[in-house]
Amino acid sequence: MTGGSHAYGESSYWDSRYRQDPGPFDWYQKYANLAPLLDRYIRRSHRLLLVGCGNSALGEGMVDDGYQDVVNIDISSVVVEAMQEKYKDKPALKYIKMDVRDMNYFGSGSFDAVIDKGTLDSLMCGHNAQSNATKMLGEVGRVLKDKGVYILITYGDPTYRLHLLRELSLWTISLHVIDRMERTSEKKCWELTDPLPLNEDGSSVTNLLGPNPEVHYIYVCTKDDSLRPQKIVKQGKEQNC
Numbered sequence: 137m138t139g140g141s142h143a144y145g146e147s148s149y150w151d152s153r154y155r156q157d158p159g160p161f162d163w164y165q166k167y168a169n170l171a172p173l174l175d176r177y178i179r180r181s182h183r184l185l186l187v188g189c190g191n192s193a194l195g196e197g198m199v200d201d202g203y204q205d206v207v208n209i210d211i212s213s214v215v216v217e218a219m220q221e222k223y224k225d226k227p228a229l230k231y232i233k234m235d236v237r238d239m240n241y242f243g244s245g246s247f248d249a250v251i252d253k254g255t256l257d258s259l260m261c262g263h264n265a266q267s268n269a270t271k272m273l274g275e276v277g278r279v280l281k282d283k284g285v286y287i288l289i290t291y292g293d294p295t296y297r298l299h300l301l302r303e304l305s306l307w308t309i310s311l312h313v314i315d316r317m318e319r320t321s322e323k324k325c326w327e328l329t330d331p332l333p334l335n336e337d338g339s340s341v342t343n344l345l346g347p348n349p350e351v352h353y354i355y356v357c358t359k360d361d362s363l364r365p366q367k368i369v370k371q372g373k374e375q376n377c
C-alpha cells in the first residue's frame with residue numbers, strides 16, 4: 137500500500153478482493169518476524185484485538201504460539217465468514233464483522249492490546265481520511281484498558297503518523313522499525329526490539345534512518361489515562377482544560 141487508492145477505505149473493495157482471492161495473505165510482515173516485538177509488549181494470557189484482520193495468518197500464528205484470547209474484526213463480511221469457517225475448531229481465535237470506527241459492541245477497557253497491521257493505513261487512503269482515522273483511534277483508545285497497548289504496524293513514517301497519534305493525548309509512544317520483507321538493498325538492518333530515539337516531530341528517526349529506508353514502522357502506544365485532559369465542573373458546566 138503506498139497511499140494511492142481511495143478504494144482501500146471501502147468495504148465493497150475489500151469484499152470483492154476477498155471473493156477473488158481467499159488467501160491467506162499478510163500485508164507488510166508475517167507473525168514470525170513480529171513475534172519478538174509482540175512478546176516484549178503482550179502476555180499470552182492477555183485479551184487481544186486484531187483490527188482489520190483480513191485473511192492474514194497473524195491470529196493463527198499467535199494462537200499456535202500460545203496466545204489464548206485473540207478477537208479479530210473486519211468490515212468485510214466475505215472475509216469474516218471465510219475466517220469463521222476456517223478456524224471453527226480454534227476457540228481461542230474469534231472473528232466478528234465490525235467497523236473499527238464503531239466498536240460499540242465492546243465495552244470500554246475490554247482489551248489489553250489492539251494490533252493493527254495495515255488498517256489505519258487503509259482508512260488513511262480512503263475518503264474523509266482524517267475524520268475516519270480520528271474515529272478509529274478514539275475507538276481503539278476506548279476499548280483499551282489503562283496501560284494497554286495499541287501496536288500499529290504501518291508504512292507511515294513519523295512525519296505522517298506521529299501528529300495523528302498524538303492528537304488524542306491518549307498514550308505515550310515508542311517507535312520500532314523492522315526491515316521490509318522485500319528489501320533490496322544491503323543497508324543496515326534494524327534491531328526490532330530496541331525502540332528508536334523519538335523526539336517531538338519524529339525527525340530524530342527520519343534522520344537516523346536516512347532517505348527511503350526499506351522499513352515498516354511499528355508505533356507502540358501505551359494508553360495512559362493520566363494524560364487525558366482533566367474535566368473540571370465549574371458552575372454546573374463541564375469544561376476541558
Ligand SMILES: C[S@@+](CC[C@H](N)C(=O)[O-])C[C@H]1O[C@@H](n2cnc3c(N)ncnc32)[C@H](O)[C@@H]1O
Nearest residue numbers: 150162163188189190192210211235236253254
Ligand atoms: C491492508 S488490509 C490488512 C489486512 C491484515 N491486517 C494484514 O495484515 O494482512 C486492511 C484490512 O482492513 C479492513 N478494513 C478496512 N476498513 C475497515 C474498517 N472501517 N473497519 C474494519 N476493518 C476495515 C479491510 O477489509 C482489510 O481486511
